[in-house]
Amino acid sequence: GAGVSQSPSNKVTEKGKDVELRCDPISGHTALYWYRQSLGQGLEFLIYFQGNSAPDKSGLPSDRFSAERTGGSVSTLTIQRTQQEDSAVYLCASSLAVQQTTDTQYFGPGTRLTVL
């Protein structure tokens, strides 16, 4: 079946612009996660959705970052007034949320964001 998809695959933007990154989870997966992968920080958790709610936003690095999920499916990560340190690969993952601690997360291919 279809996996997690993300768009765009690459995004180049100028400092100060806003960007939106999209994630389409696997159908039926109620849990959705955003992670960021950068050279300096490695792989880090950003935000977790259960349905349309976000019980854990603790990884969002600043108030320039926000995310929403609609219809229990597609999620959008928005970065306002982008900075060069926002350059990274943004990964989305989804899971069935059956067994809390051992659920397998399925990752999308990521969106590579470059801020000039």
Next chain:
Amino acid sequence: AQSVTQLGSHVSVSEGALVLLRCNYSSSVPPYLFWYVQYPNQGLQLLLKYTSAATLVKGINGFEAEFKKSETSFHLTKPSAHMSDAAEYFCAVSVPTGGGNKLTFGTGTQLKVEL
């Protein structure tokens, strides 16, 4: 706080040789541990996970890992490396959060396989 440490950011082996990628965890509660692989320009793919059902866990592509509580380790092994195993490998620990489980990753180990 739960965390994992991967020793060796780069590992190089010859084709056919044993692959050993190290991961040590720190956790005050029984940990749930994962190994993921990332091929160039791709997302992460699950290799295997420890769920406390068995200490020796077998995964895809011939990989396996053994959970050793006494050593706080969950090292990944493969008896015979193949060129296609060249990739970056991440160890992760599951941290429960609001009904889900966010993953805390190690810094990754880049595996190079040489002829």
